[in-house]
Amino acid sequence: MEERKEWPIKLMWSSPILPKAGVFTWLALKKCILTGERLHRLGFLGPFRCIMCKKAEESLDHLLLQCEEAQTVWSFLLGKLGWMVPLPNIVLDLFSSWNIPSCRSVFSSLWLVAPSLVVWEIWNERNIRIFQEKEDSVESFLLRVERAIAESVLAAARNHNLAKHPYTSEDKNIQANWLLVNYQPVNGYLRVNPPLEKEEVKWEPPTKEWIKINFDGASRGNLGTSGVGVVARNDKGVILFKGAR
Template sequence: MKEWETKVCWNNVCLPKARAFSWLAGNRRILSGDCLRKMGFVGPFRCVLCEKAEEDVDHLLLNCEFAQEAWLFGLQRLNWKGPMAGNLCDWLDSWLVSGKPSTFATVWKILPSIVLWELWKERNRRVFEGKAENRQRFLIRLERAISELVSNAASHVNLAKVPFTQFDASFLLSWPLVKFRPVNGHLRANL
């Protein structure tokens, strides 16, 4: 098993279908244009997100300007700045995962799988349904997907036992859709 598979795909917070898709994408087993061509399909395999390049796994999920904007949206919300790798496997392999439980760590764990999954869903919506969302609406949908997962994960945890870090405070200010519900009679105020 590759290191990125453990860090990105097999965490217990993310949606199972997003985790499975991340594994497929990282192992280049999704039906993107380059894979379809190898299977003998004929057709124009332009990226439907940017319409500027041939569609392959790396372009579609990492290097396309639409994908870049999705990654930067999530990473900037987490106050992360740094270079992005040129291919998906290297990018996933470089993903650092903290073992300490916190809201920030939860978002950090699920971000790659959710970004990949939402990009794939948007690609398929354009290919099979002929519907395209503009970038702003896509980013709102991405934010909602991440917020729902984090809020759901937080609802199953006794927040009184989880340390509240400076990263959590910064994250909650920049990601207001995340909601914490009290569990088992515990209430925690995020001020």
């Protein structure tokens, strides 16, 4: 009889976790994502070789854990966490055995957000390679994973109450090892802000007797609701035309 695995709810639905990464992890652990193996079972014609390593057929466990590139990402993460344990061959086993700190500190959410963001970023890279025919270097891929994790940790640590959950030696190690994890204690709370590069931007008039047209646009998602605005001024800054749609 197959042993029933403990369902890692905290690694999918805890508040610090990026919602889309948590939902994807839930679908992945239920084996509902459209890997090559699942497409084959649904009757689609292959080949369904792994786009990451190009050596094996693409199954859920291969893509997110067994593949050479996935192993590189997981080994990188475990090294950054200082938690060197053998990796299992099944994604559910990895999530079920994941180390979740019992006590809360400033950056303890790192352990909660990291696994779901790793599988989410592996899936994103897989799709970029298939549909956009682009491929990041290993270094760039690892940097993207690290940045995604660090930004989620920063978001969870904003307005952290140091009286309830003090800054610990573990937090100090995390801060030293991870990108963007900077903080500033203010009146007993933790104010966390990524470093910002400020640049003054102002409108410059065109050459005398010329007209300058400025425009900008935005879209809610790819092929979503869009808008555009335009304004025309002369060399004295007088608005000659403006419009939006």
